[in-house]
Amino acid sequence: MLRTLTLKSYLDKVKSKEISPSDVVKEVADAIETINPDLNIFLARNPKAFEQSEERAKLPLSGAPIAVKDNFLTVGMITTASSKVLEHFNPPYESTVTKNLSTAGGVIIGKTNMDAWAHGSSTETSDFGVTKNPRNPEYLPGGSSGGNAAAVAADLCIAAIGSETAGSIRQPSSWCGTVGLKPTYGRASRAGVVAMGSSLDSPGPMGKTVEDCAILFEHIVGHDPYDGTTSSQPVPKLTDALTKGVKGMRIGIVYLDHKDLSGTRTAKAVEAAGKIFEQEGASVDVISLSTQLEKGKILSPDAAIGVYTVVQRSEVSSNLARYDGVRFGEDRSHFGAEAKRRMMLGTFTLSKGYADKYYVKALQVRSLYIQNFAELFEMYDILISASSPGFAQKLGATADNPMFGELEDMLMEPSSISGLPGISLPMHYDAKTNLYLGLSIVAPQWHEERVVAAAQVFEENTKWNSWRNL
C-alpha cells in the first residue's frame, strides 16, 4: 500500500524512482472515494491532483498529496471553512501557505472538514456534518483541524496542513494518534486563511511522524509581504534539529497537579514520557501549578480559558462582520448556532462599559501568561504536558456544552495565547478503544527546533507511533 507511506519515505521512494507520484495520488484518491462516505473527512477534492503530482515530481515535495483544512483559500476548489455562509464560495486568490506548498511541489489532494469557522474542538460544529475518528468511528477526531488529523490517521493523504488558534492542530492530532506542529505565532502566513482569532491563528503542518512535520514546516512557513504579522526571522532548518537529541536539555513537566489530571492515566503517561527524556540525557523537573505569578511555578491553565474565550470571541465578532452576503457568500441567516453564540459574546466583551471589564482585563492576564512562560524558559528549555486531558470523546459529546472546546483545549490555551510553538505526538495507546493520548512539547517563541529535537527523541524511543513499525 502506497498511501501509508510517511512523507519522508514517499520522498525517498520518488527520488529513487521506486514509485511515481501519480500512482500514490491515484491510490489516495481511490481510498477517499471508498472511505470518505463513512468518515466525512473531505469536503472538496482537487480535480487536477493527478496531473499536478506528475508535473511537480522533480520539486522538493515531489507531488506529495497533502490534505488541506478548508479555511485555506484555494483557487479552483470551493472554500467553505465548513460554514453554509461560504457553501458556494470559489476563492479569487490563493492562500500564501498553499501557494508555498504548490511552489515546493506539494499537491492539494482535497479540502478537509473542520468545525465551522474553526469554532470548536470536535468537528461536530461543522455545517456539513461531523467527521468520525478513523481510529474508532464511534469517537470524535477532535478539532478544529479534525478533518486533517483524520485524513492523516486514515492514510487519505501523505501529510496535511492545518491551522491552530488554541489547540486546533495539537488536540485533534492527539485524539487521532498523529503528529501536529503548531509554529510560533507569526511564523506562517495567515494571508488567505479565513480569520478566526487574528492574534492567535497559526497555520502549521500535520503528519504521520515528527520528521514529516519538520519537512513540511520548512516549505510552508516564512515571512510574507501580505501578512504584516509574519516575522522576517530566518526559518530554522527543522530537519537538522531531528538529530540533536535532548542531552543536557532542561525539561519541565507541567499541569500534572491540575485537578482534572492528577492521578489519571494521562498524568502517568506524561510522567513516563519524562522518564524517557531522563534516560536520553535530559534533566527533568516537575513544575507545580500556581494561581499567581510565582518563580518556578506555572500559572494554572484555568484562567487561560477565560482569557482565550474573551480574546477569541472579541476577534471573532469583528472578523465575521465582513460576511454580510453583499460581495460574496450567503447572507447572515446561514450562520450556525456556535458562530452566532461567539459573535454575540464577542460583541458584548468589546462593548462600551464592558470592554474594560472583559477585553482589556483579558489582555492584562494574557500578558501575565507571557511573562510566566518567559520566566520559566529562563530555567527550562522546553515544557511538556499532555496535549488534551484525555482520549477522544464519543460522537455527540459537544451537545449542550458550549465550553466543550475550551475544556478539551485547556492545556494548550496558555501556550497559544502566548504565541509559543508546540507539538503533539502520540504518547500512549489504548488497545481496547484503539485510541491515543498525545504528548505536548512547548518551547519559547521562534524555537521550533527544540520542540522537534525532543519530539524526535520521544518518537524514536517509544512504540506509540503507528507508522514507525509498518
Next chain:
Amino acid sequence: MSYTPVVGIEIHVELKTKSKMFCGCVNDPFGAQKPNIYTCPVCLGMPGGLPVANKTAIEWTIKVGQALGCEIALFSKFDRKHYFYPDLPKGYQISQYDQPLCVNGLVKTEFGDVRITRVHLEEDTGKLIHQDLNGQKVSLVDFNRSGVPLVEIVTEPDIKSPEMAKAYAKKIRQIIKYLDVSLADMEKGSMRLEANISVQTEEEKQSEQLPAYKVEVKNLNSFRYIERAIAYEVKRQGDVRDGNTLPTQETRGWNESKNQTFAQRSKESAEDYRYFPDPDIPPLLFTQSYIDSIKDTLPLLPDQVIATWVAKGMKESEAQILSEDRANVLLVDELFQKSSDALKIVTQLVNKKIMLSSNVDDIIAQSKVLTQTNSVDERELEKVIDEVLTENAKAVNDYKAGKTQVIGFLLGMVKRKLGNIDTVVLKEALIKKLS
C-alpha cells in the same frame, strides 16, 4: 440674547500616495475609468485578506502633524472601528482610537489660534452609487476608494465665528498643499469638512462651561459652505436657546440650494464602535531620530515663507497674497535670486500690472517692458493722442455715439506711434481726452 459660537472642526484629507493604505492597489479613485478596477482581496474585505500598512502614508501623516505643531507619538497603533454600511466591506474601518500618530498642535489664523486635538490616519470607505438599472432603483458599490489613506485633523472647540472657521479651513488646505501630500480638492471630495457647532450663553462663557450639546454638520464641500452653515446654525441654535431649550444633539446636512442645514439623524447617545487594537497590524514604534528625519523634509510653511519675505523687505500684505499658492513660492524665491528689482516686480505682480507666469525670466521681461513704457513723457503722450484723434474723426464720433469698443482701435493707433506702452495708463489718458 446673544450667544458665542463654539465650534470644532474635523477635516478629512485623502493622501495622494501611489498605493492604498493597506494594500498595493492604485490610489486614484478620481482617475479611475470604471468602478471597482482598483481593488483586491484586502480592500474588498475578502476572507483571509490582511492589511499591511503603507509606510509613506504614515510618514506623510507625521509630516502633517509636524506642520500643525503637533507632538508626534513614539508609540502608535491602528484600531478597528465597527459599524455596518454597504460601503465598508470588512464591517469595520481601520482607524486610530486612543493613540493617534499626532496630538496637541496649534494653527494660527487671523482671528485667533486654533488648538489641534489630534491628527490620525485611517482608511476611506467605498462609495455608494444610487441609480436606475433595467428600470429598477438600485444601490451599487464602487470600491475604488475603499482603503485610500485618509488623514483626520480634529480641533478643540476654539473656533468662535463663521469667518474664523473659514480662515482655519483655508489655512489647513494651504498647509496640506505646501506639504504636497494631497490634492485637497473639496469639490471631488479629497478634502472634506465637518463642523461641531454649539452656541454658548454669556453665563456659560463666564464660567468657562461648554454647552451640554453639539450639532454635527457633515459634507461641507467648500469654504463658503462651512462659513454659511455655521452662520445658519448659530442663528438657528440661538433661536432654540432663546426659548430656554437646548438644541437637539444630532447630525445635520447642508442643503446648498436652500442655504440651510437639515436634520439627518439624532445622536442622543454616543455610538458604540467597539474599538479594539487591530490584531493584523503590529503596533508602530518610532525612534526620535526617525521622527526628526521626517521633520527635516518639511518645506517652509506659509507663515515661515511670509516671515522670510518680509525680512527681505516685502510688504506683509504682498507676502500674504503671494504665499497663498505654493506654486508661487518657488517662483518668488527664484525671482529674488535672479533680479535685483525683485521687490518692485513683486508689487507689480500683486497689482496685476504684469501677469503671473510659470517662467521667472518671462516675469522679469514683462516688468522691463512695463518699466520702459511707464517712462513715456506725459506731454509727449498727450500730443500723440491729439494727433490720433484728429486723424480718426470717424472713430471719435462713433465713440461719442456710444460705440465705446472703438477705444481698442484708438489704443492700437497710439501704440503704433509710441511702441508698446502701458495699456492702463494709455486707456485712462484716451478716455480723459474723449470725454
